[in-house]
Amino acid sequence: MKSNKEKFKAMNKKQKMEYIWEYYRFTILGTIVGVFLVGQIIILATKPKVNFDTHLIVTSKMVLDSTKMEEEEQFFQEQFNANLYYLPADWSTMDSSMIINDQLMMLKVQVREVDVFAMSQARYDKYMEIEGFDPFIALDEVPEMASLLEQYKDSLLTATSLEDGKEHVYGIQVETLNHLEAGKFAEPLVISMISVPKNLEKAVEVIDYLI
Structure with a gap:
């Protein structure tokens, strides 16, 4: 039986993208949201405050x-x-x-x-x-x-x-x-x-x- 690594190598570009999204979508989304929130916190902390x-x-x-x-x-x-x-x-x-x-x-x-x-x-x-x-x-x-x-x-x-x-x-x-x-x-x-x-x-x- 082929290993996951061998199966992944045999995939075309579209199949690889679908595979990555299927198994890692929550990690990807979590990273995106985390980076976004950190950026927003930095913006809110550094922008001039108007009362x-x-x-x-x-x-x-x-x-x-x-x-x-x-x-x-x-x-x-x-x-x-x-x-x-x-x-x-x-x-x-x-x-x-x-x-x-x-x-x-x-x-x-x-x-x-x-x-x-x-x-x-x-x-x-x-x-x-x-x-x-x-x-x-x-x-x-x-x-x-x-x-x-x-x-x-x-x-x-x-x-x-x-x-x-x-x-x-x-x-x-x-x-x-x-x-x-x-x-x-x-x-x-x-x-x-x-x-x-x-x-x-x-x-x-x-x-x-x-x-």
């Missing part, structure tokens, strides 16, 4: 206009002292690129670079599946959100809180965001706030402007 009052992440299937994106980033910084970050992604899938995007989102949460989310339903659902704590703040317990919740009462997303066992509002579903022209969205979005935002008042202001 933003709030951070907004917009992530879903979308097409971006880079020129308008820069204009909107400047507008949010001047108007709300907010950092606007676009992350085009299809959260209904989980291939190697999406694993990296997922790790990037987790890193941003850990370093407090996210307060307000405008995300796809798939991304919202994945966060709500996290066990052990409520990933988003209960919007119905934020007095400043009362008028918006009443306005969008037919589009509210609720769930049972792990903290008090009661039903709360954690998201507002919207078809699009008219004030964000840089992103052409291919799916409805869910607006929510992380628990707990750095500056609650500013986070509410950003949500009010978005919808």
